């Protein structure tokens with residue numbers, strides 16, 4: 165199954181149902197409840213509805229995996245989503261978190277057996293259907309109605325269906341429907357049919373999308389985003405439908421099965437141990453792979469570095485004392501704050517030896533063990549290169565986790581691109597830096613704001629290696645990133661969770677187009693810009709008028725160089741993932757002007773999002789989602 169850092173992630177914290185405090189009874193009940201998910205081994209179909217506690221401190225929770233997740237993966241995903249949710253919504257008494265593989269939600273009110281359509285999130289592909297929209301809609305409607313019927317006919321263990329159809333003149337359309345199985349067949353049908361109406365109303369003419377609701381999930385699109393459906397154990401009878409939770413503790417709708425006989429237990433053991441063994445084996449192989457692969461890559465970087473600058477010494481004492489940093493940043497004074505990103509606030513500071521530093525104060529609840537954190541930081545510190553922002557060290561004290569970087573004075577590339585004068589020379593250097601770095605390791609978050617410029621306007625990529633460091637904290641990181649930077653994301657990643665080096669290539673192409681055109685491409689509500697930018701470039705390219713999109717202030721490059729940049733960018737953002745070039749070949753394209761470039765095909769058009777906030781004010785994970793979905 166996929167890696168944990170490659171999927172859809174949306175969460176909503178409900179501020180209206182009250183807050184709890186750390187270590188309060190509610191908090192403890194929530195923790196107990198969540199940790200009990202995996203102990204319910206009698207549940208082998210991916211749906212957990214549990215409650216724990218008494219009176220006003222009673223917590224109700226639902227965990228639901230998509231039907232293609234096996235038991236072992238399902239539990240892992242739920243744990244991951246749970247850890248993420250408790251960080252993302254640290255004290256709200258009600259919250260929900262959707263991932264591609266699962267849904268998790270909890271509340272201080274009973275949420276079992278009731279259909280809930282709000283809050284709703286819609287994500288849709290910005291790619292438009294070609295040809296007749298009516299014909300496309302008719303095919304989607306027929307597929308999804310069929311899948312709605314199939315999902316609704318499921319029993320109280322699972323209401324889930326997938327299917328594929330082919331529309332004339334269109335590509336394959338894959339569909340996936342799911343309801344929480346505690347709904348009646350009629351409720352499930354209504355939830356899904358309303359989802360279809362909502363997405364048709366908001367996003368008709370788009371080639372795919374997802375409607376996320378607490379009670380159901382509705383997805384269709386050209387890409388395959390689900391695996392084979394897991395078989396349900398025919399011997400395990402469906403639990404009674406949504407029993408009222410017990411007033412005491414820890415009841416589940418499926419405890420009736422707990423007394424299943426010995427053969428069942430044996431099956432369960434096999435069902436758990438065999439996949440666990442395979443996972444362990446796979447992990448072992450993966451570690452061996454990493455151990456073999458990484459040193460080669462690192463030595464490549466090191467070689468490169470050796471050829472460009474003095475030998476780098478790795479300071480053995482990377483650990484900074486908290487007080488040193490506190491003093492250096494003037495008590496984390498606001499006037500020293502450089503900004504705040506997905507990982508936490510960044511402050512400038514000056515050490516007693518005069519060295520200027522940038523300190524990233526990581527969000528407190530990373531949940532990562534100290535040793536893990538240290539070893540990841542050490543790895544990051546070793547990844548040094550003249551085009552990477554240098555990590556000078558870290559600080560780990562109590563709950564404080566700080567990363568200390570060299571200070572890069574000329575802000576980030578986005579300020580430079582969108583802030584007046586700019587030069588193709590600087591941009592080209594940023595491009596080739598990015599190609600080299602991206603060829604080394606998947607980056608996942610390439611954007612203009614992550615490329616900092618030093619005194620001489622040489623680019624340095626920041627946050628490199630953070631993806632490893634935030635392994636545990638990455639729900640937050642990725643939520644912010646996935647939701648916050650859709651414009652840069654390849655649709656197969658943003659919406660279907662399929663990440664590959666070619667998704668970095670897509671982001672790179674968007675970045676190049678931004679630089680050449682001077683048009684910004686951040687924030688999903690400016691999604692139309694994303695479409696405009698790729699569309700604009702593509703349309704002008706096809707019509708032989710690509711010079712139209714070039715920013716007039718980009719005045720130091722030859723026409724040929726600029727056209728070549730647009731050409732390369734269009735190759736990177738092609739919808740067909742296989743046709744996108746590799747980073748290594750992009751580097752060659754930039755460097756070898758005589759190299760003939762392939763003809764680009766149609767670009768993918770990114771992802772946009774809409775949400776409903778109806779009567780309740782939700783704090784959502786992205787402030788840029790401001791556009792309420794019109795109903």
Ligand SMILES: Nc1ncnc2c1ncn2[C@@H]1O[C@H](COP(=O)(O)OP(=O)(O)OP(=O)(O)O)[C@@H](O)[C@H]1O
Nearest residue numbers: 502503504505506507510522569570571572576613
């Ligand atoms: N080493 C550094 N030197 C100077 N400024 C920095 C440094 N690192 C980060 N900054 C600045 O601090 C601010 C926050 O950076 P950060 O990387 O945390 O967030 P971001 O890039 O805006 O978002 P994200 O976390 O989603 O990548 C940005 O304005 C960035 O330019």
